[in-house]
Amino acid sequence: MKTLLFKGSVMGLLLSAATLTVSAQKIKETDLKVNVDKISNSTQQLKNLEPVTFKYDVNKYKHLKLPAGEQYGFLVSNVEANFPAMVHETSKMYPAGKNNSKTAKYSEVQTADLIPVLVAAIKEQQAEIELLKKEMQLLKEKSK
Template identity: 60%
Template sequence: MKQPFLGKIAIAAILLSAAALNVNAQKIQEQELKINVADISNPVKHLVNLEPITFKYDVSKFNYLKLPSGNQYGFKTNNLKTEFPEMVKETGKVYSAGKNNSKIAKYDEAQTQSLIPVLVAAIKEQQAQIDKLKKELAQLKQSAK
């Protein structure tokens, strides 16, 4: 009977701790956190060289890594590393290898969420090219009259 009461006290303590942390939280401005800020150069040139793939992890062979099942979308890490080396990180997962024994499996993993700013930069670059072509086309039509 006391266990539900203790659980409520624990939840209340956690909430109070979180509130206390929030009150004492330091707000750091973005310009303080980020240094060497620069535009992304030639995004389309780099994206054109990527080869998007679909794949499935071998979850039966590597079940101890607890990889997601089903179809995945991504890139071969070697291909991504050629264009965006900072988007490929070595990941290590600890897994049980018997009684009182564990091992670490290491493999390269693509940090594809980092591609979002590159994609936005590429769209902006292509839109500028489209706008320029539209303007040139309008001028050609005007001069043909």
């Protein structure tokens, strides 16, 4: 009798799970993103950044499992002065003995956030190039 009851419970659970439907909410981008503004003066802001190469101290901070070898990036202090929203605090938990863990917190640069700024800077530079081309063409025509 217990086996039959167990099988019946499992079948009921499976049938309930099969009839469960998932509905996803579709949110418009205009509802999701507010205070949208164009990125301006990006070329000047990027000129203030100092790209660096570095290595993590993987021996001292083994517990954080940081990537070994040469890394490319920016120092947090440099980016924070120019793009404070690109610096985020990261937390990593690691074991610290039997049934115990600790959390290490440090700031890091979200370099993917630089992509829109780079695109804006390219657009600014391209507009300047086009303007210079027009000026040069006008000077050529005047000198004839």
